[in-house]
Every structure is written in C-alpha cells, then in structure tokens.
Amino acid sequence: MSFQISWFYWALLSALFAALTAIFAKIGLQGVDSDFATLIRTVIILLVLIGIVYARQKWSNPFLLSPKTLGFLTLSGLATGASWLCYFRALKIGDASKVAPVDKLSVILVALMAVVFLGERPTPREWSGILLVGAGVILLALKR
Known part of the structure; x- marks a missing residue:
C-alpha cells in the first residue's frame, strides 16, 4: 500500500516542522555560535x-544524473545553506516570533521567481493570499 497524501498536507507538515525548527533552534542557540x-x-x-x-x-x-540536474541541485543546496546560516544568525539575536514571519517573505519571492523563471501564473485569489503574507511581514517590521 502506497502512502499518498496531497501536496497541501505535505506543505502543512512542512510548516509545522518549520515552526518547531524555529522554537527548538531559538532554545538551542543559547550559549553557542x-x-x-x-x-x-x-x-x-x-x-x-x-x-x-x-x-x-x-x-x-x-x-548518472544530468549535468543540469546536478547543477541546479548544487545551487539549491548552496541557497539552502546560506538561508540556514542567515536564519540561525537572525534567531540568535531576534525573537523567534518575529524572525520566522520575516523569513516567510520567501513566499512572495518564490511566487515572483516562479512567474519569471518557471512560467507559473498564480490566480488573482492566489496573489491575494501571497500579498497578505507580505502585509503581515510589513506589520511586524514597523517600529512601535
């Protein structure tokens, strides 16, 4: 029997684990570079x-993978590493409840890059959701 669930549920699980990552990392960063x-x-x-x-x-x-596949997986790995280094530095000095949402600006960047590089075309409803994420980040970034 194959374990099949939709992309949406995998994405929800990803969000859950990303949230746990922020909390566990913030606690674990005490006293370590x-x-x-x-x-x-x-x-x-x-x-x-x-x-x-x-x-x-x-x-x-x-x-045995194509050079293109290896190249883009290498670039993805490098981008992931850079993202993790920046994320952990931000968590080290900032509140997890602020760092994690700002990190989610990637939602907007992914959408824009997917349009430019992958030819994806989000619907107006999807753009609305993407822009609401951006509005939330702006609200968090505003000084009180």
Missing part, C-alpha cells in the same frame, strides 16, 4: 536523510 549550531543541525539532517534513503532503498548513483 549560530554558525556552529547550523553545522550541528546540518550533520543531523544528513544522518537522518542517509537513514531514510537507505531504509527506503532509494539510493542511486548521483553521477
């Missing part, structure tokens, strides 16, 4: 993913 904390987190992620790929017998030779 943010870059070193990012390294620890990355090693743990690597070990967990190795276990998952091994257990599900999903390993294949990465050198």
